[in-house]
Amino acid sequence: MSHDISDNSPQAHGASHGSEVAEHGNPFADPGLPAHLPRRTDIDERAAKRAERQVSLLFIVSMLATIGFIASYVIFPIDKIVYIFPLGHVSALNFALGMTLGVALFCIGAGAVHWARTLMSDHEIPAERHPIEADDEVRADVIEQFKTGAAESGFGRRKLLRNTLIGSMALVPLSGVVLLRDLGPLPEQKLLHTGWDKATPQNPIALINMNTNRPMKAEDIVQGSLTFAKPEGLEEDAPDFQQQIAKDALMLVRIAPGDLKDQQSAELGFDGILAYSKICTHVGCPISLYEQQTHHALCPCHQSTFDLADGARVIFGPAGHPLPQLKITTDEQGFLVATGDFDEPVGPSYWERPR
Numbered sequence: 001m002s003h004d005i006s007d008n009s010p011q012a013h014g015a016s017h018g019s020e021v022a023e024h025g026n027p028f029a030d031p032g033l034p035a036h037l038p039r040r041t042d043i044d045e046r047a048a049k050r051a052e053r054q055v056s057l058l059f060i061v062s063m064l065a066t067i068g069f070i071a072s073y074v075i076f077p078i079d080k081i082v083y084i085f086p087l088g089h090v091s092a093l094n095f096a097l098g099m100t101l102g103v104a105l106f107c108i109g110a111g112a113v114h115w116a117r118t119l120m121s122d123h124e125i126p127a128e129r130h131p132i133e134a135d136d137e138v139r140a141d142v143i144e145q146f147k148t149g150a151a152e153s154g155f156g157r158r159k160l161l162r163n164t165l166i167g168s169m170a171l172v173p174l175s176g177v178v179l180l181r182d183l184g185p186l187p188e189q190k191l192l193h194t195g196w197d198k199a200t201p202q203n204p205i206a207l208i209n210m211n212t213n214r215p216m217k218a219e220d221i222v223q224g225s226l227t228f229a230k231p232e233g234l235e236e237d238a239p240d241f242q243q244q245i246a247k248d249a250l251m252l253v254r255i256a257p258g259d260l261k262d263q264q265s266a267e268l269g270f271d272g273i274l275a276y277s278k279i280c281t282h283v284g285c286p287i288s289l290y291e292q293q294t295h296h297a298l299c300p301c302h303q304s305t306f307d308l309a310d311g312a313r314v315i316f317g318p319a320g321h322p323l324p325q326l327k328i329t330t331d332e333q334g335f336l337v338a339t340g341d342f343d344e345p346v347g348p349s350y351w352e353r354p355r
């Protein structure tokens with residue numbers, strides 16, 4: 001079917017096609033395209049000129065913003081902080097770069113959209129679908145080639161070959177079925193407990209600094225710092241060290257008592273020192289970034305953010321649970337010790353997790 005769009009009437013084509021089908025009794029006849037309504041810029045040359053100037057202006061603003069981006073990069077020192085309402089104190093350089101680049105990109109996009117909506121042709125043109133079925137001649141040729149190939153391979157004649165091929169093809173998928181066994185056995189209680197579960201108030205376990213490999217006193221933990229710890233007795237040369245540290249790793253922070261928002265979490269700690277699992281509750285990455293002023297810990301994998309001053313509540317990201325917390329205190333000599341296991345299973349959720 002030919003499309004004559006030179007007379008600006010594709011709708012005429014759609015309408016004639018629709019009536020053609022309707023004539024053959026199709027109850028779902030193509031209604032064709034609605035009548036084309038010219039825009040103001042199609043019929044008023046002054047409006048078209050005005051739109052052209054608006055688009056050009058947006059592109060010029062984009063150019064100026066790009067120049068501003070380069071100038072900001074040269075002008076602003078990297079450590080200059082300014083106050084901008086309502087953002088508060090921000091880096092002047094980052095703010096200027098972000099604003100200028102944002103304006104430059106926005107103006108290019110806005111200019112392109114305005115150009116398309118006001119000045120580019122908006123006639124709709126139907127494109128007919130072509131049948132995807134091959135014609136009879138091609139199909140006959142393919143069938144002929146297949147038969148020739150089958151005869152030449154001897155598939156029908158050499159029965160031993162054919163049957164052993166069918167047998168091997170039937171058995172191969174069994175390898176995949178056997179591998180399904182690796183989905184088990186179920187972890188049962190293993191993920192519910194960590195190396196801290198042997199700790200009791202009578203037999204506490206000391207927290208060992210993972211950098212110095214020594215026990216820590218409460219006074220060693222300074223406010224604003226982040227310290228990683230493991231249970232006493234877990235040695236790095238132990239054969240199951242990696243398996244065990246994946247559950248036992250601790251993150252210690254000290255927060256001014258006045259900043260603590262969760263009373264229950266504060267009681268699990270000692271004098272503002274809180275011990276949380278280092279294992280993210282999303283899919284188990286180790287958390288290693290801490291922002292001391294906000295008390296936020298950030299998981300580098302998918303940016304889950306936990307408020308350590310508020311019981312490690314999730315404030316952003318895909319993690320579904322707060323970080324589990326370990327109850328700690330000090331022994332007679334002032335060393336930090338744990339008196340029990342985490343308050344809930346560490347790591348990501350799984351099917352048998354009680355909560």
Ligand code: FES
Pocket residue numbers: 280281282283284285299300301302303304317318319
């Ligand atoms: S593993 Fe931490 S956010 Fe995904």
